[in-house]
Amino acid sequence: MVSIKDVARVAGVSDKTVSRVVNGEPNVTADTIEKVQLAIAGLGYIPNLAARSIRSNRTDIIGIITDFISTTPYSGDIVRGVQDWAGANGRTVLLANTDGDQDREANVWRTFKAHRIDGVLYVAMYHRVVVPAAGEVSIPTVLVNSHAEDGYSYPSIEPDDYGGAYDLTRHLIDLGHRRIGYIRLNPLLLGANQRLDAFLAAAQAHGLSENDMIIRLGMEGPIGRETNYVYREALDILSLPDRPTALVCGNDEMALQAYLAALSLGLRIPDDITIVGFDDFRTVSLGLKPELTTVALPYYDLGWQGADMLDQLIQGKGGSETERRVLRCSLVTRRSSTRVC
Amino acid sequence: MVSIKDVARVAGVSDKTVSRVVNGEPNVTADTIEKVQLAIAGLGYIPNLAARSIRSNRTDIIGIITDFISTTPYSGDIVRGVQDWAGANGRTVLLANTDGDQDREANVWRTFKAHRIDGVLYVAMYHRVVVPAAGEVSIPTVLVNSHAEDGYSYPSIEPDDYGGAYDLTRHLIDLGHRRIGYIRLNPLLLGANQRLDAFLAAAQAHGLSENDMIIRLGMEGPIGRETNYVYREALDILSLPDRPTALVCGNDEMALQAYLAALSLGLRIPDDITIVGFDDFRTVSLGLKPELTTVALPYYDLGWQGADMLDQLIQGKGGSETERRVLRCSLVTRRSSTRVC
């Protein structure tokens, strides 16, 4: 591998001068710069970041740790957001996945520390934090899509599930729906309760009573191995004598099953039944016909802004150690929801 | 950060002896080993891989470059396969995405070279290769989910779309289907032609004529911004007077739209119409009711085995420079396909 000294020799200057040119330091003659750049281009020299890092104690590498989320379709966007931030800011991204396994997680932290990375984005599906302290030094960490357990304090960034679900519910009420079905997410998921609470709060705030709502559990069991009742429950709700006019699903994948149930009962969407989802998982939300009214989770921004928060933390900018940022989830109105006539 | 010398001081030995213990070299007293390990544990020492790498010229880091694929739901499994391989083999994974942009791609290669990574897995959706030679040194590279353009030779690993589509078609024929609809993928995709060719070959081999097949284009246009005709075409095919008994979709997302079209026409799946997909994208294939007969793409294995091939290449094991590996796609029979009565 060609080193800075090779360049120096070819350019007929000292290695330090090459270093100056490479790092854009001042006080180098235009003439010298040209000589050096010529040599660099000729030799195809690329600075060795490892060597640089052992001097500077910075690697410009950030790590992403994912748990189960890497098996879900969502994760891609978070990671992409981080990558794009990194690309725009001269950083590189190390990726590791734990599958929710404690030992693997401990290993990942060790590896990241061995690489002396600058910081970690911990992307989880759970309200849960384990940051094993392998040694006393710990790495700046931002939690993405989750927040710290009580008693721990890490900066975090999350979607505002509550706000999104509230807006969604009000959208339905504004359309005149007064009898609404609701199929719940797996209660283990962080967003499950927030979404349901917001639904109930919005409904009550607009004068609906408990009798106006039909709430069913769509899934339960450990993440990745849950039992799924969605289709059955959807069929059931939609077959009720006093069928609701709208059906809210915990997420878009549940909405897919609700579609299938509705269609197989001969119901038309949205004429006979309004169906809405949550997540704006586009494979589903745009794949369904009519396209699905849902709430967009800001996954990409979670990644991008999470990376930005992490950067603040690394730079030691004030206040970021405890920041808990929440990103808006915006209602996406499509053709699956309509006014009650 | 605590270094090997700190450990040496605490343990009362030389840095070299600590190095020996850390790397499991022979000829160290059990007594010394214990002293050193005690000091390591006490200080929380973790070896600095960057420093190690500038001596050894190996980083044990492999890079993944993705293009558009990172925006598709598939990529996750490939990446997970690579990560799991890396975890099991003591490597770390650097991740970068190009969004198909030439400049970004060139940058990514530069960055990877700057990190002196051992090799690259280039994960693409296209039959297309650009490996810009920034300088004369090039990094061992394996193409995943694509292969080299004519004239270039890189090792590659791909799914056997042809074989999978052939099996799928024969499955339908075995079930007695003699009139079959087919909705094509975007012709830009590598698998599109292979799947169609296999379909035609299997059909002809079993005595079907061109008149028995209704072939439509489901999508066209640049990746990520294609126009989608699937729902319309599915409605059209299913409304034909001599409706086919089975409908083959280019992938599972297309099958989703076919389901919706069929159901909205009041057809029951599979009683009135058999529908099959391709990919086994589980959000869809298991989310559909009845669950979808499809062909599983070995994405996870593509990642794992791709990483393994890359490792061979890095180690310089013979023959691997031109290997072109193809992985079987296996038919997954579920309830959406049934015998014609």
Place this chain on the structure above:
DNA sequence: TGCAGCAATGTCGACGTCGTCAATTGGCTA
């Protein structure tokens, strides 16, 4: 003319690790 002041460039060593080779110890043989 002499010298301060500054720009341009170079020398040297340190970062953390490990390969090379030398030094030390203890035991065993002749």
Place this chain on the structure above:
DNA sequence: TAGCCAATTGACGACGTCGACATTGCTGCA
């Protein structure tokens, strides 16, 4: 008892880069 060998341990330098500091040469001004 001298001599030898193997096992154990340490001293030192090199990897590629850059920070601290030194050197060189030139300009401008008293």
